[in-house]
Amino acid sequence: MISVSDALENVLALCAPLPTETVPLRAAHGRVLARDALARRDQPPFAASAMDGYALRSADCAPGASFAVVGESAAGHGFDGTVGTGQTVRIFTGAPVPAGADRVVIQEDVTRAGDRITLSAPIGDNTNIRPAGGDFRAGDRLEAPRRLTPRDVVLLAAMNLPEVEVYRRPEVALIATGDELVMPGEEPGPSQIIASNTFGLAAMVEAAGGVARVLPIAPDDEPLLRQSFALAGGADLIVTIGGASVGDHDLVGKVAADLGLARAFYKVAMRPGKPLMAGRMGGSVMLGLPGNPVSSMVTAQVFMLPALAAMQGLPPAPPVPQSAPLLEDVAANGPRTHYMRAIREAGGIRPFASQDSSLVSILSRADALILRPPHDPARRRGEPVDYLAI
Numbered sequence: 310m311i312s313v314s315d316a317l318e319n320v321l322a323l324c325a326p327l328p329t330e331t332v333p334l335r336a337a338h339g340r341v342l343a344r345d346a347l348a349r350r351d352q353p354p355f356a357a358s359a360m361d362g363y364a365l366r367s368a369d370c371a372p373g374a375s376f377a378v379v380g381e382s383a384a385g386h387g388f389d390g391t392v393g394t395g396q397t398v399r400i401f402t403g404a405p406v407p408a409g410a411d412r413v414v415i416q417e418d419v420t421r422a423g424d425r426i427t428l429s430a431p432i433g434d435n436t437n438i439r440p441a442g443g444d445f446r447a448g449d450r451l452e453a454p455r456r457l458t459p460r461d462v463v464l465l466a467a468m469n470l471p472e473v474e475v476y477r478r479p480e481v482a483l484i485a486t487g488d489e490l491v492m493p494g495e496e497p498g499p500s501q502i503i504a505s506n507t508f509g510l511a512a513m514v515e516a517a518g519g520v521a522r523v524l525p526i527a528p529d530d531e532p533l534l535r536q537s538f539a540l541a542g543g544a545d546l547i548v549t550i551g552g553a554s555v556g557d558h559d560l561v562g563k564v565a566a567d568l569g570l571a572r573a574f575y576k577v578a579m580r581p582g583k584p585l586m587a588g589r590m591g592g593s594v595m596l597g598l599p600g601n602p603v604s605s606m607v608t609a610q611v612f613m614l615p616a617l618a619a620m621q622g623l624p625p626a627p628p629v630p631q632s633a634p635l636l637e638d639v640a641a642n643g644p645r646t647h648y649m650r651a652i653r654e655a656g657g658i659r660p661f662a663s664q665d666s667s668l669v670s671i672l673s674r675a676d677a678l679i680l681r682p683p684h685d686p687a688r689r690r691g692e693p694v695d696y697l698a699i
């Protein structure tokens with residue numbers, strides 16, 4: 310059994326960034342930028358008015374001063390002339406500030422009669438002008454690697470970049486194993502249950518920027534399990550679910566080894582998730598997750614998500630635990646890191662009374678995993694504990 314941190318190091322050592330591809334801006338959200346994006350222009354490209362009002366010369370501004378309105382500058386339609394002494398141009402938000410003017414007085418601070426305005430209020434110090442290039446300059450960059458947010462997409466569009474280079478999405482083949490499993494909606498036999506974690510894992514893959522390929526359930530049968538691995542061919546990551554432990558019907562390790570798995574490790578000092586395996590199978594990384602739904606979701610959180618991030622070119626980003634006072638006493642921990650399902654409440658964090666790794670109703674209610682290091686002593690209500698929000 311190896312520690313969680315050693316296991317993670319091993320998993321990351323198996324994962325290299327995937328090739329890159331160019332995608333249109335509309336497909337960029339959630340992808341990881343692979344090459345710095347360089348602005349093609351200054352923004353704003355001209356000094357622009359920040360308000361609706363009148364563009365004029367600061368030097369002319371005195372209480373009660375009056376100006377001749379000589380033209381108009383609107384967004385998309387600038388004023389070609391120059392604003393001279395005693396002159397002003399009617400201007401609107403986003404419009405180019407005409408030559409000669411160095412200030413925009415908001416329309417609320419003037420009175421207008423025909424083609425003249427008079428300053429009716431003391432004007433403040435604000436010029437109400439956004440300088441050219443005040444947001445960014447041509448050549449300014451959005452640095453790679455970076456997972457693109459909707460806010461980044463705004464910036465890329467403003468930079469006049471219709472497409473960007475991103476890492477390819479990792480393709481993840483998910484193989485649920487076990488004679489007891491049927492798909493949701495099917496009629497289970499008397500000893501059967503519904504395959505559940507497959508769907509949570511597929512959702513996790515997609516939320517992490519991958520493409521999930523959910524394969525048919527593999528029965529506990531060596532030739533059929535081999536066929537499932539064949540269907541997983543070409544995937545960047547093959548994730549098996551179940552059949553990883555020591556029972557007579559736990560065949561994943563054997564079949565994967567027969568098919569050439571170069572195993573990096575088997576068994577991790579964590580709870581849930583002990584019978585986890587990882588390695589390389591041909592061109593794919595393989596993660597063999599335990600079958601219990603909570604075990605598979607927790608191991609996916611701890612190992613699969615960092616693997617997917619690494620394949621998308623992101624540097625390792627160890628999760629930063631938060632801390633909160635316990636709302637219940639907890640017993641001493643054993644030799645494995647314990648990820649306790651818990652719920653955050655006003656004033657602290659409450660671990661669920663049952664931590665059995667089969668309980669999906671509790672998994673659904675949990676919004677945090679309390680982190681108990683190996684051999685952590687018993688802790689009392691009120692003591693601070695580390696947790697990961699999930």
Ligand SMILES: Nc1nc2c(c(=O)[nH]1)N[C@H]1C(S)=C(S)[C@@H](COP(=O)(O)OP(=O)(O)OC[C@H]3O[C@@H](n4cnc5c(N)ncnc54)[C@H](O)[C@@H]3O)O[C@H]1N2
Nearest residue numbers: 485504505506507550551552553554559583599600601604
């Ligand atoms: N003698 C021992 N028995 C077990 C050990 C051990 O060390 N010695 N470890 C236990 C631990 S810890 C875990 S975790 C499980 C993991 O076992 P497997 O990975 O072999 O998983 P299965 O036996 O196939 O399934 C376990 C459990 O989960 C259900 N399952 C499986 N796949 C799915 C799925 N896709 N959706 C929903 N539920 C699934 C399955 O029906 C079983 O109930 O082993 C312990 N045993």
Ligand code: MOO
Nearest residue numbers: 581582583604666
């Ligand atoms: O390690 Mo198992 O995942 O406790 O249920």
